[in-house]
Amino acid sequence: MWRALLFICFFCSVALNVYLLMQLNVESIEKKFQQKVSIPAKSPPKKQPLIFKDTVVDETINTINAEATSTVKKAEVDNKNAEDNLIAQQVMKIKKAITDNDFFIASSLINTLANNPHANTELTEIKQFWLDVTKALILEDSFAHAENSISAYLGFQQDDIDFLYQQINLYWQQQLPIPAIRYAYEMQYHVFTEVQKYDVLTFARDLVQQHADLLIKNNLWLELRDLVEQVMILDPEDFNLQWLFVNAQYQLGEFEFARDAIAPFLNNPNYKVKAETLLAKIEAALRKPESIPLERQGEHFIVPAYIDGGFQVSLMLDTGASISLLSEVAFEGVKRYTDVTFLKELQLNTAGGQVIASMYQVAEFSIQGYIVKDFTFVVSPYISENNDGLLGMNFLSVFDFHIDQANSQLILKNKL
Secondary structure: HHHHHHHHHHHHHHHHHHHHHHHHHHHHHHHHHHHHHHHOOOOOOHHHHHHHHHHHHHHEEEEEHHHHHHHHHHHHHHHHHHHHHHHHHHHHHHHHHHHHHHHHHHHHHHHHHHHOOHHHHHHHHHHHHHHHHHHHHHHHHHHHHHHHHHHHHHOOOOOOOHHHHHHHHHHHHOOOOOHHHHHHHHHHHHOOHHHHHHHHHHHHHHHHHHHHHHHHOOOOOOHHHHHHHHHHHHHOOHHHHHHHHHHHHHOOOHHHEEEEHHHHHHOOOHHHHHHHHHHHHHHHHOOOOEEEEEEEEOOOOEEEEOOOOOOOEEEOOOOOOOEEEHHHHHHHHHHHHOOEEEEEEEEEEEOOOEEEEEEEEEEEEEOOOOEEEEEEEEEOOOOOOOOOOEEEEEHHHHHHEEEOOOOEEEEEEEEO
C-alpha cells in the first residue's frame, strides 16, 4: 500500500511542477508580446548625430577641393612664369641678333616664337624694334645691311606693309627710282582690301609724279619719255602718264607723234585747256619748222636747246657773244647727264671785268632739229634765275638766221 501511496505522491509532485513551469512561461511570453506591441507607439529618435556627421564630411570635402584648386592654380602660375621667362629669353636673343645684323638668324628665331600662341605682344614689340633698326640703317646709308634686314623680315611676314614700304624707301635712297616705282606698283598684290589697294596705287602714282617733276626740272625729257613708257605697262589707266608722254614728245621735237597722242586730252575737262594750248604750239611747229618760238624776257629772248639729244637748257640769245656760255649750275647737270671734254681755259670780258673760264665740248647741240656736232661752250660764274646761259654766234652762224622780234620767233635755215 505504501508503495502505491508513494507513487501517487510522486506523480502529484511532478504534475504540480509542470503546471508551475507552464505558468512561468506564459507570463514571460505575455511580457515579450506586450513589449513588441508597445514599440510602434514610441516616436523615432531624431538623427542629430547623423546630420552633424554629414556637415563635417562636406566641410572636409570642400577643404580638400580648395587645397586641390590652390595647388592647380599655383602650378598654372608656375607654368606661366616659366613660359614667360622662356618667351623673354627668346625676345632678347632675337633683338641681339637684329642689333648684330644677323637678320636671318633673327628670322629663324622669330618663326619659332610665332608658334607660341601667348607671344602676340612680344611679336609686335619685336617688329617695331626691327623696323626702327631698318630705318636707321637706311638713313646711315648702310644699304647692304638694310637689304638683308628687309629680306629677312619679309621671309617671316611676306605681306607686311611697313617693311614693303621700307624696300621702296631703300631703292629710292639708293637713287634707283625705276625699281622703287616697280616695287610700289607690286605692293597691290600684298594687300587684300579695296581701300588698301587704292592707297598703294595712289602712293605709286605719287612716286612717279615726284620723279617726273625732277626730270622736268632738269630738262631730262628723253629720260622722262623712257620713264613713262616703262610705267605705262604697269599702269595703263593712268591718264596723267599719257599727258607726261605727250609733253616729252613735244619737248624732244617729235611734233607729229605728239599731235597724234594729244587727241584724247582735248575732250577731257581736266586737260582740255592745257591740251589746246600745247596743240597750238605743235601745229605752229609743224607749219613753220624753221620758226622756233621764243620766250620774251624784257628786251631779251630765251630759246630751249638740247645737249646730246636729251638734256635741256634755256639760253638767252646773244648775237654779240662769239661763243655760247653755260652757268656753273647748268654745267653740273650736263656732267651728270653726258660726257664732256675739257679743251682749254680762256679769258672772258664781262660787265664785272675779265674772268678766267674753262671751255668744254659735247658731242651734239640742237634746237628743234637744227644740230651742231662737237659743240663748244664756256662755263663761267654767270648766274641768272631765268636762264642757263647764253646762245652765241658759234651756233647761230652755222645757219641762216633771223630773229622775228614782233612774233617772238627765231628763224633758222640750213645754209646752201
